[in-house]
Amino acid sequence: MTVKEDVLDEIDINTETLYDGPWNVVVWDDPINLMDYVTFVFQKVFGYSKAKAEKLMLQVHHSGRSNVAQANREKAEGYVVRLHSYGLWATMEKTN
């Protein structure tokens, strides 16, 4: 392997590490969380307005799920941890 190829490999690895996303933060309709409570949590965790939080909550309720935020993997994981701390069913998945 030449020196040039070594450098290229390194660049590829770094690019892959940096570009790991975006990821969707998904909240699922669960059988027990209260609608007002979910709205409050969306406002608190994402800083959304009440109207936007309510819209997302209703999407969760009617469609069974909603992509509530999009972020890189680390940030998305942080959101999921916060949502779990409020007892919400949140997962994350890579965007297509």
Next chain:
Amino acid sequence: MTFKRPKRFLPWEVTRINLEECNLFLSEPMAKLIKVNAENLREKIETDATNPELQRVFPQVSFVEFDLLKEFKENSFPQVVSGHKSVLSILASLSVGTNILTNEGLEEVMKAVNLIRLSIGTKLNIDQNGEIHGETEESFDLEATYWILQSFSVALLYAISSTLANGEE
């Protein structure tokens, strides 16, 4: 468990004192009920956080990606577990009567009340509309206590979230 009969019975109340603080009043039976259940749930989490009874308290992070699940379990799951234990300790430490709490403190209490509600919801096998999906294996007395706590926690959760939301408007 002893209970001093009060002259006037106010089960619980959440009131805003100012922009930073709220008062959570808890009657003796309500304070004792949530204390016992907060301690029990904390102990259950401490013993085995993967207990199927805690499935609503600890949801999954991904339904498909094995690596993500593994990584989350190793790195982030302990954070969620310690967060749950911490808020349940706060709830268990509340006094009978007046509890002056900051907005952040009240929010921690709200999280803990919701955790209790989630765990009881699993025991009672009910959904958010109150529909029951199957029998429970609890004794009549214990099931009655769970129903009381379930109703109480729903109402308290609404009161806390609306009090907190009012403080932010």
